[in-house]
Amino acid sequence: MNRISIVGAGFAALTAAARLRRTDPSVEISLIAPKPEFVYLPGIIWIPSGKRKAEDLRIDLRHFLGKHRINYHQASAIGLEQGGRLLLTDQGEVENDALLIASGGRFIKKLPGIEHAITPCEGIAAAEQIRDRLAQMDGGHIAMGFAGNPNEPAAMRGGPMFEFLFGTDSMLRQQGRRERFNIHFFSPAPKPGNRLGPKAVNGLLREMAKRGIQTHLGHKLKQFTNHAVITEGETFPADLILFMPGMTGNAWFDNTQLPRSPGGLLQADAQCRVSGWSRVYVAGDSGSFPGPDWMPKQAHMADLQAKAAADNMLAELAGREPSQGFKIELLCIVDSHDKGMLVARTTKHNLVLPANPVFHWLKRGFEWWYLRQFR
Incomplete structure (x- = not known):
């Protein structure tokens, strides 16, 4: 056997x-x-x-x-x-x-002061820490961003950061607290989310502008402190930092x-x-x-x-030569708490559908469908 x-x-x-x-x-x-x-x-x-x-x-x-x-x-x-x-x-x-x-x-945690940031995709405990910190804040500056592995372009996870970004904005608006907060998005990439395709990048940046989210793009990160994000181009305030480093x-x-x-x-x-x-x-x-x-x-x-x-x-x-390849396909819904933007990309096509409540419910429905095999 x-x-x-x-x-x-x-x-x-x-x-x-x-x-x-x-x-x-x-x-x-x-x-x-x-x-x-x-x-x-x-x-x-x-x-x-x-x-x-x-x-x-x-x-x-x-x-x-x-x-x-x-x-x-x-x-x-x-x-x-x-x-x-x-x-x-x-x-x-x-x-x-x-x-x-x-x-x-494994996330690359070499940036000075990274202990002042929460890395959301580390799991449930990190997301609960974000929940608790947001509940405790009466206002202030929230900074969210991501970076990559310079030696491995694919080894990054930026999509969830867009979801935390837009989801936090939507949640604070629903709570009637948004005007008390300044939300910042940062990335060393001049066009963050470029892996989703050019249409998606433009759509994401337009959505940030529409929501009043300040962007800080194209500057290498230098350091986090307990109240600031420092890049080679500028320093801006941050009372809560969410950061997704590159992976190794x-x-x-x-x-x-x-x-x-x-x-x-x-x-x-x-x-x-x-x-x-x-x-x-x-x-x-x-x-x-x-x-x-x-x-x-x-x-x-x-x-x-x-x-x-x-x-x-x-x-x-069984003594045969392995021959099965895999399809290269990016498929995701960038959720924003009550609606979502659908993005699909293959080697031949790139589809971007604007945010819609239907996609939010589709993402939730997929979660139920996927998890039922384990329950």
Whole structure:
């Protein structure tokens, strides 16, 4: 019986596990993660407004694991040996015949004073901290922004920052408090959100202007303080800072011989196989994949990569050459608390539909549909 180990419990890991089980009922699947739970990160944008609570987004995976006959190892990966056939964890060793690494990415936190900022996509606790800070504030300056990994154009997560930005503005207006706040958006990029496409960038900037959000663009970040954002071009006040840094690979990759991209992610080929390694695959935020520089780090892309990786692992175990690629597609709804802008991009097309309440409800409906497989 072939044994496949999966490191992680996020979108890519669970999508691959379910795909493997549907395709091959006999394969032995082991999932290695610190907790048997899945956090639906796209929903944290609604925690500050109270539309979502932690229990809505934190899913116990024991039902899912049992239904798909997946062995669970409560542990954290710390290294690899024997050409990837032996995964080292802080709770012992796990042998495999094929390995999928889907343990996510790590935010680069080297900017001086970054301890004064909240990184929203770190999870539920960060979103709850934003909620509590906003509730405590009577007014003042709120600064939100993001940056990238200069050595890895795709290793950034800017979309959620637009959602926190517009969502916070909408929430404060609904509460009748917006006039007491100055909201700032900052980015070292002169055209933030360019990965969404030129039409989307223009639409986002127009929306900021319409809402009275001050923009600070095109200047390298230098430092945060407890009351300011400092760039090479200016300094502006900030009583609350939300900042999404660029991403790099997990720290445990440093304890392996796995090939790395210039930005620190695992170097993969078009079939999601780690370059030069037999039956070792990567999907989602952990990997650097061939493709355009706008290829997103988002759940949808992770799912597409995970399906390809699952099919290719089974092919390789059966003695066939892995040949399954994945579609490069950006698909998202930039939500603003009560409406959303639809953005879709492929190598051939770029579609942007203006903000509409229908898209807000579509995003909420998709959340329900996606999470029902785990409940």
